[in-house]
Amino acid sequence: MILKGFKEKSNKKYIDKCAQSRVILPNADKLQRVGVLVNSHEFSDPEWIKSLTSLLKIKANDLKILALFNGKKHETSVYTDTFSEKELGWKGQFKSQTVKDFVANKFDLLINFYETDSLALQTISAATQAPLKVGLHNANPDINDLTLDITIKDKNIFKTELIKYLNILNKLSNE
Template identity: 30%
Template sequence: MIFTGFKRKTNQIFFNKKLTEFVNETKEESSKKINNIIVIIDAINDEESIVKELSSLLKVDKSNITTVIAVNKKNKKAPIENSFSGADFGWRGKVKSDYLKNILTKKYDLLINYSKVDNLYVNLLILQCKSVFNAGFTHLNNELYQLLVDCEPDDYTVFNSELKKYLTILKKL
């Protein structure tokens, strides 16, 4: 449909405008330890293993780790509970999904993006999320993150060990 491309373009314009504001604003520095984590992934089958590994590695309870799964299209016959797609965003980056609205109202100490590709809607979510510290892979949009780890996107264990190392250096753990 013609409006899908137009909607995506308005979301891209909104993202570019908000990104310059995001880069220019100073993030509040928190010296407190990491308790609440939000994890964005794009592979449904990796969710449980990532949460388990993060919980043990960062010494955070599993109940304090929120996962959000980015999918291309939602399957209406077998919906995934904690997933979102481009359909959950309206014009100019407005969030339509109640699930995402609920996530965006909470504050997080750490946001981790395990996405393998740079996605406009994942970036919109990160931009609107109230997180103190953002971490992701180097192939992603580097303006959204305070920590970027250079490793293969499929290698979660290397990413997690590097993340722990740098969070320890920054005295966040």
């Protein structure tokens, strides 16, 4: 019990360190690679997420989805790349190669599409290198650059608002 508290505190320090050391440089680059973090128990529609590729004007293989899945052994997830909270180690380190590969990607946009206050999801979001991070209404403001005041059930409104703000920021290609 005590070790769990210390582990949690070390990960919160890691998140704060990542948020404070993050340098955001203005650029005119268009979106090419997008990462999406979801909690599979809150949102289980990977096809809706994949439909973002046409709206964001990116290739389907340039969209990476990583889902938090804390299911039982007999349960399966609708997402191909998953991890569990048990895989979170000390100081922001993960035991899963899937998470390490996701964090190693250089995304142009990271979408934090979850509402839960999950330390594992926040740690991955903080560790992922992306010049623009978008989250939902109760997301950690230190991690996200843009927070949309929308619940996860309003997925079509989220899509509309995301496209609107990306057009304002001139991040979508004209193709």
